[in-house]
Amino acid sequence: MNSATFKGGTHPFEGKSLSENSEIRFAEFSGDYVFPMSQHIGAPAKPCVNVGDHVLAGQKIGEAQGFISADVISSVSGTVKKVEPRMQVSGQPQMSVVIESDGKFETVSGIGEMNDWQSFSKDDIRKAVKDAGITGMGGAGFPTYVKLMPKDDEAIDYFIANGSECEPYLTSDYRLMMEEGEKIVAGLKICLMLFPNAKGVVAIEDNKPKAIAHMTELCKGEQRIEVRALKTKYPEGGERQLINAVTGRYINSSMLPADVGAIVDNVATIIAIYEAVALSTPLMEKVITITGDAVAEPSNLRVRIGSSYKDALLFVGGLKKEAKKVICGGPMMGQALFDLDVPVTKPSSALCVFEHDEVAEKPTTPCIRCARCVNACPEFLVPPMMVKAATNGDLEGFEALNGMECMECGTCSYVCPARRPLTQIFKQARKMVMNKRRVEAAEKRQREELERIASEAAEAARAAALERLK
């Protein structure tokens, strides 16, 4: 098989065999559900319910603020218990709506109704997606309806369903392709209705031959959709790398995929689009993988958004061994947790629990300049030079070395034989640069405001003087 790919990357231990054959099970929990107002990139939503209100599943509880934002939908019926900051996966508290489930899961009327989506207009489709509160479900959480509104619909020639799932241990997308492939094809057809010149591509890493075969079978007869095998390599599913592998085009950090005529959505997002448009169902559930060598029964679960990871872990039998590390997401880009009582959100993908912490077990030694990180960096950066700039506090040097192009994929840290915390250093430096930019922008705004006030005052004084002269 001639699989498409990008330049660079690495091959971390896959670990997918733990859960890849476990069929998706539905897990429902009682008790409190927590809905953070910021599960997406962009402005946080604003709570639109009050403590004591009774809500139904499918009801909007957070209102999108601004263009790049998304509604938050309740996944349960029950009473709003609190509207307060709650601890999140990131380790920081965030404004959340807490709903005490009544255990009935009553939905608002109309949910699940079949629509005649083939006759929908572009606006109908976009509105359905927006109202469903769909955001990218691959990890970043970019509001999907924004993605579906490029400047020029005609200029889009690739619509890519991302089923590469390059992150180790994760199998939820694989299971979705195996079990709900029809929805992916239908969802892709809905998306293609928006873009008359686009070709639909289902991109799958070649370590999932069954999924490739299954999706190829489902796409048979679809003129505008094809399945493309990708080389198994991390980070094949990164948006920029995926576009490069499929189309040969390049985008940088300041560009959108639409700038090179491509739109990428995760397969789970495409299923959500299908359900929103065809079944009038907003985004209320998420398939996540609970896996790792310490988990009693590694599984793929369909859970309601807002559930606690703790409940999900208990559902699969808890732990079979003492664990050292808990990761929300995959081991390459996931977030280490110190508390399991945090909610599942729209971009959540997995919970990995490991017996060992490889990071702590392997000590850091001096950089030997082996250039393995340089060869592996999918963004063609030179990590050792960036580290030098960052640790010397030379933020301008860091930017000059294209440090802001870093997407923190972790490849450099993974391949480093000296176990240097490269990605961590870059995360910090990037935050510092962004902070600096924010401060500079604020100062500029303030300066301009002062100048405006001064010139207005001068103008007024001049006008007054002219008035007196008359």
Place this chain on the structure above:
Amino acid sequence: MNNIEFTLEKPHVSASPHQRTEVTTARLMTDVCIAMLPALFWGVYHFGMYSLLVTAATVLACVVSEYAFEYFMGKPITVKDMSAVVTGMILALNMPPYIPLWIPMLGGVFAIIVVKQLYGGLGQNFMNPALAARCFLLISFARQMTDFSVESMPWATTVVDGVSGATPLAYIKAGGEVDITSLLVGNIPGTIGEVSVIALLIGAAYLLIRGVITLRIPASYILTVLVFTAFFGGRGLDPYYLLCEICAGGLIFGAFFMATDYVTGPLTPNGQIIYGIIIGILTGLFRLFGGSAEGVSYAIILGNVLCPLIEKYTVPTAFGKGKYQKSKTRSAESKLNNMVVVKTFAITLVSGVLLGGVYVLTKDPIDKANEAALYSAYEELVPGADKYVDMSESEALAAAVENINAELSESGVYGDVTVNNVVTATDGSGNVMGYVVDVTDHEGYGGDIQITVGYMPDGDTGEIKSTGISFLAIAETAGLGMKAEEPQFKDQFTGKPAMAEGDAPLALTVTKSGEAGDTEIDAISGATITSNAVTNAVNAANMAVHAAVSSDASAVFTAASAESSEGGNE
């Protein structure tokens, strides 16, 4: 089920990624050691068990000095990372097989302490420690470091006069031909690890398969040497000659094991290619236009020093920036790679042509300058002559000088000395005015001493006397042996007769009494070896002049002296 609370009492928190490769620094270093084993095995098989002892001693010296330095400096002990072992092995494989053990051990200490630890330890040194130590040893112990104890040369397929005890590369440089199979297998003299191309390539393949090195540096390096040699080797695209140049002289060892050193090579992909090209050009330059036939070590060391500069200018274009934005097609990448190759080739070509051009342009003037220097020496010693006739013009004289050289080397009475040339100075009408003899004494303290001695008949008596000596080549110790060039010593030879009584060449002797007699020369204090060498050279020159005067030229010479005495009477 409730065990979750218990087991997650203290989960670790760290930034992603949470997975790490199995590859460690120690594993990479161990791989490099393993890759050098075939070459070491061949070296031991070919040169004997002593080579193994040399290797063990060098590695031991490196590891112990690393341990000792870190122990006494209160730093964490890092000998387990195997980097000192790698340094020791590379250094040992660069040693002549029969070297006294203390030399490589001293090199090991120098490599680890001076080159590596004093600059901050692993990852901080700017020169390859093993190579810096080798160069240090080459400069300090030139004789031992280039003594390959070659008695016979079964690998040489032709015989070149005067070239013995040479490595194949030196032999090729002198115009000889060697057996290519011997080169590939390693049946040649050389350092312990560099001789067998096959063993080295097995190790290189291991490194490539294990992903320890990439081909960028070795390939660009070897290709550049190939192109450079094809251009300037003087034998064009002769495949036999090119193969010899690549297989011999430690190029393969250098390209795969020394130029690929992580710490001292560039990080950037294009930088690595440019680095390979630069050391390739330097190696070619040193080999073809330099004094010695081998140039790999010095070339790589110079490349090490250029590395930060190369890196600075070869930071790659980030994904999706610059050139990637212009092209929408997939072929962008291959186009880019082509560009690198084309640029690389163009750089090689241009710099090669420039360097070659400089050589060609300066070769003639340099030769002329040398000739002029020789003539001015003649002019100084026998002034006013119309022509200086080389001894090759007279068969009889050349034969006589050959006899003298044979006699000198047989009797050894004046040590190891050779008469190079006897120049006859003639006036406008072809009469002999005097002689200049060019002699080399090989027993100077710092190597060869080459002098010219002038002879003219005395204006009054017609007796042939020395008009003085002039040094063409001398490399003695400054302040001691170099005083030979000062008048106090040098002028003692002026006016000394060439013949002793009874028509025999005069033999001068060196005295330390400070009161030299007529046939004695006062030694330079503290430099007896130099004094003896120069005096022996003059004695050999006396023999040559004696032969010249006794031959058929003598009649003319007498006539000339009579003429000059007539002139004196007027």
